[in-house]
Amino acid sequence: MKTILFVAFFALAAASAFALEEADRVNGENGWYVPQEDGSFEWVDMDVAEEWLERQELLEGRGLTTVPVKFYLYTSSNPSKGKKITATTKSIDASNFNAAHPTRFVIHGWTQSYTSSMNKDIRAAWLSHGDYNVIVVDWARARSVDYASSVLAVPKTGKKVAAMINFLHSNYGMSLDDLYVIGHSLGAHVSGYAGKNTNGQVHTIIGLDPALPLFNYNKPSKRLSSTDAWYVESIQTNGGNLGFLKPIGKGAFYPNGGKTQPGCTLDVTGACSHGRSVTYYAEAVTEDNFGTIKCGDYEAAVAKECGSTYSSVRMGADTNAYMVEGDFYVPVNSKAPFGMIN
Template sequence: MKLFILFLAFTALECIPIGDKNIRVDEHLPDQRDVLLTQNEKGEYRVMDLKDVRLQKSASVADIYYYVYTQKNKETPYVVGNNDVSELEFSDFNPKKRTVFIIHGWENDHTSLVNSLVKEALLDTVDVNVIVVDWGSLANRNYFTARFSVRSIGQFVGHFINDITKKYKTSFKNIVMVGHSLGAHVAGAAGANTEQKVDYIVGLDPAAPLFTLHNIDDRLDTTDADFVEVIHTSAGRLGFSSPIGHADYYPNGGASQPGCILDITASCAHSRSYMYFAESIKDKVREFKAYKCDSYAHYKEGKCNGSVSPMGEFTVNKNASGTYYLKTKAKLPYAEDYKNAARQ
């Protein structure tokens, strides 16, 4: 989702993330204006007046489509609607293989860059089923409608996963979810609604606006999968700054990213999360070597405890725990380190 919002006023916000804290502003809503600035994937800006916004907080099966890809059909997906897993019989879906769900965020759909980059990286590297979840009918409305649809969209995806395991006799341990921004929280909601925990979820810069730390029912958290990895690239702006996974990675400190010039809305930094993740899967030479540390300042000073973990990759490091820091380059390839190389 190469876009997002710069809040010019905080109307309808329950809280806003400042650093690692959530500051409540709802007591002051009458004094605020209903305006936000958005940027789409073309770099176009628009101002939205929100005083007449009507929130739609629930979804139906008609709002979700599943685009199924395999190595036999990398470019032309089989499309499933109505949460009907029986339709998978007519596709190249193979229940004996692992299945990766990719879930986009606000103002995106199945054609968005996050889906194509991650899908291509996966299918060029590993023999899996890839299912892109398209909830664009709600994601392309105002941000508030999209945000408050997260839980219901996630419930449908969770039920879809349950149905797959029942009908095709596959294990929840063969299921992986990758979500960007609001899609990370959809993945969390889906994981909260599966009958057993899926193998892992990767949250790519999970959205911060209108989410809180204390309400885990509405966001990604460690109870949603056997393992939850989070990559923070616009922390404290569009993305969560606090660690919310089993292992949380903060490239370049997590708040801004090299190469993102005049990134007013933080959309460039926000999108780096899925670019890094896709590269981590596809690049067999370089890796995003991260160091467990108390803070980015300590990382830069070399005061870490020596524990190292690669960020991302298809086989995530489930032995990782806590917060990790690393540096990246400003241009492709973003990874600085070569595999099996010592830190310079």
């Protein structure tokens, strides 16, 4: 398997032998800096990468590769030890799933698993509020050493999440009206594909710094889009590098301008700033303490030129679905508590 994954990477690298000159490269616009397992980046021209991705997607579509996805349920009755569940009545009946309680799906990004800290932080934040079904998704292809292989698994993974949502909705009456799907990085795009494939509209998707490499802003059908749920919120913390800089959500939030985060010193790869989206969101759910300033557009948010008047909107607030649209600058502290309120 590792050999196949490395071949996929080298196919991209070889195809980029005559890549754009470095001065002409704009990440996400005419190509991507694709992250590698060792923290380095390899440039791939957009036309080359998209042609390669299309060929590989055909192979994925023919079922020649597997996309294992597992689900772990956490509730107030089992807040720290997940119960593995499957889309069968026998499995759900033997779990603590309660359709009368709101449900939250949580989806990790590249190199992570269901035991990663992001899942612990977000599930703990929601369970601190009362009775929820928190279902953590574990998708094995996220742990491919070849980032491109993980990207290729995103659509099928999203469809499998949608299948679980559809099962719980049709067989147990789980409401879509208070369902949240929360994903970080590649997991944000998995969330988007889940929303695109449910029988009925998911209420809310939270995209935590949706991954930029190998995703085209001009192709919303192949990434998380603002139309994938009734309300989509994006918290964008490493824009132009590991995450998108252009707004993804109906409500797009730009902590510290959305590119880099205070307290992330020597953040050469961007991993610290990228991960802060998770940290901020977990704190926002728990504390509701991220004040925001409404901006005319995302460029103003990035430039931090939105004035100094706080809006009534809080980043990550449970009520945002009913009142939020547009781009917001979010002042943040360099250490916890990160949120700033006026």
